[in-house]
Structures are given as C-alpha cells and as structure tokens.
Amino acid sequence: MFKDRTEAGQRLGTKLLRFKAQNPCVLALPRGGVPVGLEVAIMLDAPLDLIIVRKLGAPWQPELAIGAIVDGDPPQVVLNKDIIAQLGVSPEEIETVKKRQLAEIARRRATYLADRPRVQIEGRTAIIVDDGIATGATIRAAILATRAAHPRKIVLAVPVAPTDTVAMLSREADEVVCLETHDDFAALSLYYMDFRQxxxxxxxxxxxxxxxAPPLPVTKH
Structure with a gap:
C-alpha cells in the first residue's frame, strides 16, 4: 500500500528521473493525479499543468458515455461512433453536450489555475500522471488528446493499475511506467492508506x- 498520493508521487518520480534531460512537462489528471504529479514535477524540475477529461454522456442517459472531451488548445474530442450510431444521437445533440462539458472544463481550469498560461507540450516529453487507473477510458482519451499537441514522446506514469489495462495503454502511449500492476485489481482506494477527496x-x-518553466517556441508543421 502507498501511504498517500504524495508518497506515491515521490516513488514514481524516482522511476522517471531518466526523463529529466528530455525537457519534460507533467500533465496531471485532477483531482487525484495532482499531488502525485506535483512530486514528479518537482523531482524532474518540469512544469506542471492539468489535463481535464470530461465524459460526454448520451443526452437522455448521461451516465452512458458516447465519448469524452479533453482540455486543450483546441480541446480534443474522442467519440464512440458505434454507440452514437446505435443510439441515434444527432450531431446537434453531441454539440450541445460538448458545449456543456467545455464550460465545466473552463470553470475547473479557472478555479484551479486562475490565469496561469498553459504549458507548451509540442516538442517535449509529455508525462501524463494520475493516482491510478481502473478501466483506462479516461487515460486513453487524455493520451489521444495529448498526441494531437505534437509532443516528442508520451509517457504514462501511475502508481498502480490492472495488468490488462497497462497492456492496453502500452499500445497508446510511447511508454508506461507503473509501480504496481495487479491481475485481480480491486478498488483504487484499497491501494492507499490515505485516499481522501x-x-x-x-x-x-x-x-x-x-x-x-518557459515554454518552447512553437514550430510549424
């Protein structure tokens, strides 16, 4: 068990020190990924930013995900086209759900970061950090959105995750660093002594x- 997210971040940061020379940036998923990502950022002397992922729910069944939208400039949308076709969700309905979640993303970024500018991802090694993974759907959306920002490399770094989820995400990220994998994965909170909100x-x-850290100059593609 990890004592808390801070200890998990310190242990994770030790495993990531080899990326320190690659001009990394750390992208943490709020809320639980922030204390983990902070320790990683401090150890690597890397700028820390948030990557906020919001589920896009079906208009009449919000708990059913038809995709996700990810904070960015511009925001990135990942859609589950099979479910959208099966449910008959229209483009206009998708746009309405997107606008609602974009407003929530903007509210959270303003609440947590005020007017702090975004970290430049292009050309850097982008290290995506969370306090753990369950199904991997949110992380997968974060990886796909980060890829669109043209990083040099994407590293997914988490303290604990299911073995099969790590295998799946290894095909999405350039590298996965995970301190513990478990075949029989239980609730994430069971791997921490302190897992408070x-x-x-x-x-x-x-x-x-x-x-x-100062951002890299933007290069044209």
Missing part, C-alpha cells in the same frame, strides 16, 4: 507549488 483550496495550494 481533495478540496478546491487544496488543489490550488498544490498547483501554486508547482515548478514553472
């Missing part, structure tokens, strides 16, 4: 401690 003030405090 983080409040907004705590999030702001953690992000205020994150290293800052």
């Amino acid at each position: 983080l409040e907004d003030d705590e999030m702001r405090g953690l992000l205020a401690r994150a290293p800052h």
Whole structure:
C-alpha cells in the first residue's frame, strides 16, 4: 500500500528521473493525479499543468458515455461512433453536450489555475500522471488528446493499475511506467492508506507549488 498520493508521487518520480534531460512537462489528471504529479514535477524540475477529461454522456442517459472531451488548445474530442450510431444521437445533440462539458472544463481550469498560461507540450516529453487507473477510458482519451499537441514522446506514469489495462495503454502511449500492476485489481482506494477527496483550496495550494518553466517556441508543421 502507498501511504498517500504524495508518497506515491515521490516513488514514481524516482522511476522517471531518466526523463529529466528530455525537457519534460507533467500533465496531471485532477483531482487525484495532482499531488502525485506535483512530486514528479518537482523531482524532474518540469512544469506542471492539468489535463481535464470530461465524459460526454448520451443526452437522455448521461451516465452512458458516447465519448469524452479533453482540455486543450483546441480541446480534443474522442467519440464512440458505434454507440452514437446505435443510439441515434444527432450531431446537434453531441454539440450541445460538448458545449456543456467545455464550460465545466473552463470553470475547473479557472478555479484551479486562475490565469496561469498553459504549458507548451509540442516538442517535449509529455508525462501524463494520475493516482491510478481502473478501466483506462479516461487515460486513453487524455493520451489521444495529448498526441494531437505534437509532443516528442508520451509517457504514462501511475502508481498502480490492472495488468490488462497497462497492456492496453502500452499500445497508446510511447511508454508506461507503473509501480504496481495487479491481475485481480480491486478498488483504487484499497491501494492507499490515505485516499481522501481533495478540496478546491487544496488543489490550488498544490498547483501554486508547482515548478514553472518557459515554454518552447512553437514550430510549424
């Protein structure tokens, strides 16, 4: 078991030190990924940013995901075309759901980061960090969206995850660094002694401690 997310981040950061010379940036999934990502960013002296993923729910059944939208400039959308076709969801309905979730993404970014500029991803080694993985759907959307920003390399880094999920995500990321994998994966909270919910003030405090670095100049493709 990990004592808490801070300890997990410190242990993860040790495994990621070999990327320090690759001008990395750390992209943490809120909320649980932020304290883990902060420790990684400090150890690598890398800028920390958020990557916010919101589920796109079916208009009349919000708990059923028809895709996901990921924070970015521009935001990236991942759609499950099979489910959309099966349910007969129209483009207009998808657009309405997208706008609602984009507003929530903007609210969260403003709440946690105020006016802090986005970290430049292009040309860097982008390290995506969370406090663990269950099904991998959210992380997969984050990887696909990060790929669109033209990083040099994508590294997925988590303390704990199911063995089969890590195998699946290894085909999406360039490299996966996971401290513990389990064939019989239980609830994520069972792998931490302290797995409490983080409040907004705590999030702001953690992000205020994150290293800052000048962005790379944008290169034309």
